Amino acid sequence: MRLSFFPSFPRAAVVSGVCLALLAGCSDESQQAAPQAPPPSVSVAAAQTKEVRQSAQFVGQVAAVDQVSLVARVSGFLETKHVNDGAFVKEGDLLFSIEKAQYKAALDRAKAGLASAKADAALKAANEKRDLDLFQKGHVSEAAYEATLALKEQAEAAVQSADAAMQNAALDLGYTDIKAPFPGQIGKTTYSVGEVVGPNTQPLAQLIRQAPVYVNFAVSESQYLDAVKTHDINPDDIDPSKTPDLSLILPNGRTFDEKGKIFFIDNKVDPATGTVAFRGQFDNANGLLLAGTFVTVIIEAPQETKALMIPQAAVQRDQKGSFVLVVGQQETVEQRYVQLGDQIDGDFIVTDGLQEGERLIVEGLQKVRPGVPVNAVLASQPAGQS
Known part of the structure; x- marks a missing residue:
């Protein structure tokens, strides 16, 4: 008979306890051996001072320098x-003709009346x-x-009246030919040949000068003041060579x-919009700009200046304004609010904050937040490579 100094425990319980102890030891060792995750890689670009030509954009509309409605000044059939409609014409080109017969007859009558008045005046002058x-x-x-003298003077006045009537008849005959007052393009004709036209009918067509052209746009009060100060523009005496x-x-x-070039600046601020009317002029040598077309007007500064530039991709915005994420000396992320100026070729000018x-x-x-370390890689390299 063997004597045991240890209490008697079931064999299964002993085995289970040993296994739990071994597993716990292994778990502690694995946790201690697990490496920490590396900081995320991000692409960075440096804020750089560059020579830039600042500009501003505005919505503009093309307007004709000269535009006229061609109205018949005498009545008659359009002969x-x-x-053709849409034709380009030169100054003085004949565009339309109204029937002339009645106006030629009127001129002949006026000429005869003048001749008669002159003959009567000559007779009265001889009597006097x-x-x-x-x-x-x-x-x-x-x-x-005195009676004879009065008849002479009356005859002389009749000559003047007859001469004026002849001149009016000649003018009316001349108005039957409608000519281009300036070079340009004629629009769609309102009437067909044979229809009656006159001073009280609609215009026959519109003639628009195609070159040069104006471009009208509006500038805010603050931009106007900056333009006058920066570019030394005198609104009272615009010199296009200096604008x-x-x-x-x-x-x-x-x-x-x-x-x-800037051709005109208005002398008042529009109270409804708070803007000042500007007008530019373009040669439009190829006739591409048509009156009424909406365009984007860009005003460029005459000289380049130095400015601190950052990529557009770096800029974010929230309720407080524009900000960027800066990688500091300790390779940690810092949120920085900045003041931005104009955008030029995809980059922003920074006026304060950097x-x-x-x-x-x-x-x-999207992988970082302020205060976390990062692996900064130049933007020219793929992120993740150093």
Whole structure:
């Protein structure tokens, strides 16, 4: 018989306890051996000082320098259309003709009336000369001579009236030919040949000068003051050679291939919009700009200036304003609110909040937050590579 100094426990319980102790030891060792995750990689770009030409954009509308409604100044049948609708014409080109017969007849009558008045005036002048001689010799009374003199003066006035009537008849005949007052493009004709036209009917057509053209746009009060101060613009005496260049972006997104100049600045602020009316002028040598077209007007500064620039991809916004995520000296993320100026070619001008050379996160923004460490990689390299 063997004696045991240990209490008797079931064998299964002993085995289970040993296994639990072993598993607990293994878990502690694995936790101690697990490596920490590396900081996330982000792409950064440095704030850089660059030579830039600042600009501002406005909505503008093309307007004709000259535009006229061609109205018939005398009544009659429209006899001839000398140009097709949409034709380009030169100054003085014949556009329409109204029937002339009645106006030629009126001119002939006026000429005959003038000739008759001149003949009568000549007769009355001879009578006055004769009676003057007789009056001086005492053969006729003063009253008789005065009557003859009055008839002479009346005849001379009739000559003047007949001459004016002839000139009016000649003008009316001239109005039967409607000519282009300036070079341009004629629009759609309102009437057909054979229809009656006159001063009280609608215009025959519109003629618009195609080159040069105006572009009208509005500038806010603050932008107006900046323009006057920065570019030394005198609103009372605009010198286009000294004003900044104007560029246009067309409705199809293309840039117009000509530069323009500021031609006019209004003398008051529109109280309804708080803006000042500006007008630019473009040569429009190829006739591409049509009156009424809406365009984007870009005013460029005459000289380049230095400015601190950052990529557009680095800029974020919240209720407080615009901010960027900066990678500091300890390779940790810092949120920085900035004041932005104009946007030029995808970059923003920074007027306050950053220093040259500071690194801004441009890719991987969704992986970080302020205060966390990061692996900063230049934006020219793929994120994750160093």
